[in-house]
Amino acid sequence: MTEYEIIEGCINQDAKCQRALFDRYAGKMMGVCTRYAKDTMEAEDMLQDAFIKVFQYIGQFKFEGAFEGWIRRIVVNTAIRHLEKKKILFKDVDENTFDSPRVEAQAYTHLGQEDLLKLINQLPDGYRMVFNLNAIEGYSHEEIAEMLNIQPGTSRSQLVKARKMLQYQILQLEKVAV
Numbered sequence: 103m104t105e106y107e108i109i110e111g112c113i114n115q116d117a118k119c120q121r122a123l124f125d126r127y128a129g130k131m132m133g134v135c136t137r138y139a140k141d142t143m144e145a146e147d148m149l150q151d152a153f154i155k156v157f158q159y160i161g162q163f164k165f166e167g168a169f170e171g172w173i174r175r176i177v178v179n180t181a182i183r184h185l186e187k188k189k190i191l192f193k194d195v196d197e198n199t200f201d202s203p204r205v206e207a208q209a210y211t212h213l214g215q216e217d218l219l220k221l222i223n224q225l226p227d228g229y230r231m232v233f234n235l236n237a238i239e240g241y242s243h244e245e246i247a248e249m250l251n252i253q254p255g256t257s258r259s260q261l262v263k264a265r266k267m268l269q270y271q272i273l274q275l276e277k278v279a280v
Contacts, residue, residue, distance in 0.1 A: 105169055112160045124153060127170065131177045137222060137234045138181035152180040178239060182249055185231060221271050229264035236261050 103111075103122055111119025132149050139145035155176050163172055222230060231250065235241045236257070241249070243257040250257070 106165075109160060109163060109165075109169065112157060115157075120157060123156070127173055128153070130170070131173060134174060134177045135181055137219065137238060138178075138185060138231065140223065144184075148181045148184050149177070151184065152177040155180060174239075178235070179249070182231065185227060186250075188227070221268055224271070225264050225267060228260050229267060232257050232260040233264040233268075237265075 103119070105126075108119045108122050108126070112123055128149065131152060132145060135145035135148040135152070136142070139148055152173075156173055159176070163169065222233060225233060232246060235246045235249070236243065243254040243261075246252075246257040247254040
């Protein structure tokens with residue numbers, strides 16, 4: 103089935119097409135949810151909520167631009183709304199209270215994507231959200247500010263502090279690995 107046929111089928115609420123769409127995109131979108139969630143269960147909840155919205159609003163897709171990008175935006179917005187319910191605070195973290203990395207030290211001699219995601223997931227919620235939105239999803243600080251109802255300066259400072267914390271964690275791991 104082509105992407106167009108799947109989308110048209112989903113618009114007509116064809117269960118077979120809905121299953122095909124989920125099977126095609128769930129893996130990639132779970133990766134997006136995992137970057138925002140604290141654990142797999144929370145990521146699965148985000149994914150489920152996002153696909154409910156995808157099926158609910160698929161009739162609004164205008165076949166302009168990439169369909170995967172359209173889904174990704176819904177997933178990111180769903181993750182943000184999910185985290186907002188937890189009342190995320192965009193606060194400063196004292197550098198002297200950084201937690202020690204919780205990943206095997208030998209893994210960091212060859213820092214891989216999975217290892218880096220573990221470090222990102224250890225960031226405080228505000229840092230992690232801004233880092234994901236800017237560094238990974240590519241949103242501007244102005245867009246992030248609008249999405250999260252914060253000031254662009256807050257977004258910038260959270261990103262700087264997230265990067266600094268990640269650098270610190272990686273340096274600490276390198277010291278342990280040596």
